Amino acid sequence: MKTRAQQREETRHLIIEAAVQVFSDRGFHGASTRDIATRAGVNQGLLTYHFKNKDELWRAAADRIFLELRAQMAARRDALQGEAPRHIVREITKTYVRFAAACPELFRFMVEEGKHPGPRMRWLVDTHLKPTYEEFFQYAPIEENLRPHVFYTLAGAASTIFAVAPECKRLMGYNPTTKQAIETHAEYVTNLLLP
């Protein structure tokens, strides 16, 4: 027998996972709450019950992705405390590449919302991107006016191949989501940006 609290969290989790998928697949406007409910195996009315509206559900989905990324990066940073800053940045970068591979939705959310101003973009920047950005450059000794170029070069270089994996498969017959391909990409990108 399940307690109410357990059942509640289980259902919310199902919905959020489905929301991450659908929002990253179709973007905010293209995603339908009915589609999310169907993928979660849940009644559509439940979305309004657990999350007030589509916006709040979107924020829950974004939280799910970005909090996990930030947790993994922080964990890696803490595990390497005391090591040389250069080594720490390199390892954080590899962590980021591996996360981009495991969770391509991250980059899709970023591109989807980063392309036009709006409340969701502002929320995403202020809530998750700013902390991630500041954390990263705390260890990377990059001169101020080059940072935007480095940051977005890294973000794009690390994520794109995984974000468009189906396209990559058709274009070159290469599956970038294998363990080996992910490590190859992590090495390649890290050596490129932080030699």
Next chain:
Amino acid sequence: MKTRAQQREETRHLIIEAAVQVFSDRGFHGASTRDIATRAGVNQGLLTYHFKNKDELWRAAADRIFLELRAQMAARRDALQGEAPRHIVREITKTYVRFAAACPELFRFMVEEGKHPGPRMRWLVDTHLKPTYEEFFQYAPIEENLRPHVFYTLAGAASTIFAVAPECKRLMGYNPTTKQAIETHAEYVTNLLLP
């Protein structure tokens, strides 16, 4: 006074330009034909008249973007005929970065459709991506099994900062679409990938 043919092409052009904007803003499912018609300043019924349906309009918009990119890259390649391959690849790369800055819709289309299999993804790969890909590696001496990593690293590194320019402005107070920022990025990315 305008001839019918002139008027026809003018209207089609207005619609395609609006379609490029809306599709890249909202993705295929999120874009509405009514929104496209409004932005083009034409009646909605005209979209069905000039382009049979939403799919065909999307292909016309994709053509508009990718044919221009391929034309600019080919022009640069032809202008440098006889030069060292290394120099040609570097210049083609810079051309690509500049295009990504002038037309961020390119990358948005690529990510939007590349993330899931489907008829639009297949059409995009077979019609435009395959030729671009083969053209590029004709001049870049990269070993076969690293090409996917190089290709998508370049695509992401070159485009992301421009594709999410509004986000970049809010995150770092940096406008990546100035002439100087574009050239900085072109130099940075080119030296990174093709030193």
Next chain:
DNA sequence: CATTTTACTGGTCATTCGACCTATGAAACA
């Protein structure tokens, strides 16, 4: 055991979607 709370269901609402249709008037043509 009696009562309250709450996770969940099924259905409804106005609105918006893509596609389609007919009417019209001006350009093209005979």
Next chain:
DNA sequence: TGTTTCATAGGTCGAATGACCAGTAAAATG
């Protein structure tokens, strides 16, 4: 000049959308 062609306007269709609401049953509470 009279006739045909066709780019465009306006309106309509069923289907899908996000939000909302009353009803239900089971867990929590006393």
